[in-house]
Amino acid sequence: MPEGGAAAREAEYAARLLGFLRDLARARRRPSRDLADHDHVHWLAGLPGDVYVEADAGPGDVLFSVPVIPLTPPVVLEEFDGWLALRNWYRILRDLADEEVVLATGLLSWRPAVHDHLLSTPVRIAVDERSERIDVVLAGHTVLRDRDLLSGHPGFRPAGWIADAVQSGQGFGLNASVGDVLRKWCQVALTTPADYREDWTPGTDAATPAPRIRLAPALVVRPPGRAAIADHHARLLSLLPRGVPDGLARLVSPAQKPQVMHIPERAPETVPDLLAGLLARGHRVLVATSGPAASAALRAALPPGLAALTATDQATAAQVADAIREAAPDLAGATEREKAAALRLAELRDKPDEPPPDRRDEDPDLSWMPVRPDMPPTPPISRSEAAELVVLLAEESPERKARTAQRDVDPGALPSAAYVRTLIDAEVAAAERAERAKTDLSQRLRASDVTLLARLDGDASVVAAALRDLGLDGHPGGWNPADLAVRAFGDALAERRPLIWARVSEMTSRAQWAERALADLGAHRVDLPAEADLRGLAAAA
Secondary structure: OOHHHHHHHHHHHHHHHHHHHHHHHHHOOOOOOEHHHOOEEEEHHHOOOOOOOOOOOOOOOEEEEEOOOOOOOOOOHHHHHHHHHHHHHHHHHHHHHHOOEEEEEEEEEEOOOEEEEEEEEEEEEEEOOOOOOEEEEEOOOOEEOHHHHHOOOOOEOOOHHHHHHHHOOOOOOOOOHHHHHHHHHHHHOEOOOOEEEOOOOOOOOOOOOOOEEEOOOEEEEOOOOOHHHHHHHHHHHHHHHHOOOHHHHHHHOHHHOOOOOOOOOOOOOHHHHHHHHHHHOOOOOOOOOOOHHHHHHHHHHOOHHHHOOOOOOHHHHHHHHHHHHHOOOOHHHHHHHHHHHHHHHHHHHOOOOOOOOOHHHOOOOOOOOOOOOOOOOOOOOOHHHHHHHHHHHHOOOHHHHHHOOOOOOOHHHOOOHHHHHHHHHHHHHHHHHHHHOOOHHHHHHHOOOHHHHHHHHHHHHHHHHHHHHOOOOOOHHHOOOOOHHHHHHHHHHHOOOHHHHHHHHHOHHHHHHHHHHHHHHOOOOOOOOOOOOHHHHHHHO
């Protein structure tokens, strides 16, 4: 047959084989539709408050990080729960470093048993070698899993354009587009109304009659599937028009199969020699013969040492095994061989001492060096390195000497990136508020000296204490204008009605005397005549 016909037949045979393997992998593929089938599910809603999640992270960016946590718990009791949560998450991420982890979003709960996420983004758990910080990095494209979860469901109608949008980058990680994709999917891919919530908590929804979707992000370790195998076979099928690969051609073409054990001309000693060679290489050999006679003939042709180790039936195999177990080891011979090997190794490793080198025939630059037995044959450093060493020794200082004993700061004692980011955000927010409330007085205070500001702050504290004694707490806008203390304070600041308040100040001593007099009277009763002149009595008093 011409070579072209053979190549076409090989390509057809390879296509049938790869198609069968692809269909077999797809048929055996059982997608998981319940979170209970996954090895690990860790909800991001349970992250401690100190961990900052970068919702806008893109491909290759860090979603969140967990620093190394000290082993010793904090002294403050209020910080113990946060320390314990960080320790738990650090241990979880450490265990997931070697697993295939995805960031799953869009938790779908629907009957029949569908309780799994619609979107999944591969992530990589990276451990920093220096600080031992653990980063969760978004490492792949987001995949829409609605066909795997709802294939065959009467209320599901696939929407290809949503899958194309996800493939182009929509709904990635925890970006804002995730909510848009899930809302559009609820409107287009389902025949019944669905309830979608932007909620990170997984909730208690199991399989419900009406579809419910939550954002509910989680790190999930899915069981290994066969989608990659099926895709690999499909990829090989697409490459067949370019030619059958050599490795596959040797498998599908009878003409290219290697004849490993083919012996064209067989002599009587060929098979025994072949068996002896395989056994000498440490292989276990199983020989199939035509009958007991052929087995006995083959055993008789083997060398005596090998023939005693062969077995042609179960009884002989048991006898050979018992003989091997009962054979006494030749310990003396083994000991002698070990001693001989050790002696030979010592001869090869140890060399006799060489006499000190004679430097008289070397370069003039080295001829001045005295010959000492404890010196190396050649200088350990070059001339330039020696000159640099002299300079370093001359410039040596106590600070440089102390560097040899210095150690890096404990990474666990450093603030986390999320905490530093929180401080930066708080500072930015404070600066923005100060900018919005900026006045001439605030600008003058900002340009003032720190000592002046401290003195003003002390004076303000004294004034605030005096106002509290008068019952004037809070903002002045909330004070009662009918209160005499409020009116007096306002008039004093505005310099209104000075004569009236001066008279009030003069009458303070009399008011205090009257207060003491009333206190002295105690429970006494004083009856005044009805026609008495009260003003005259007060003046006389």
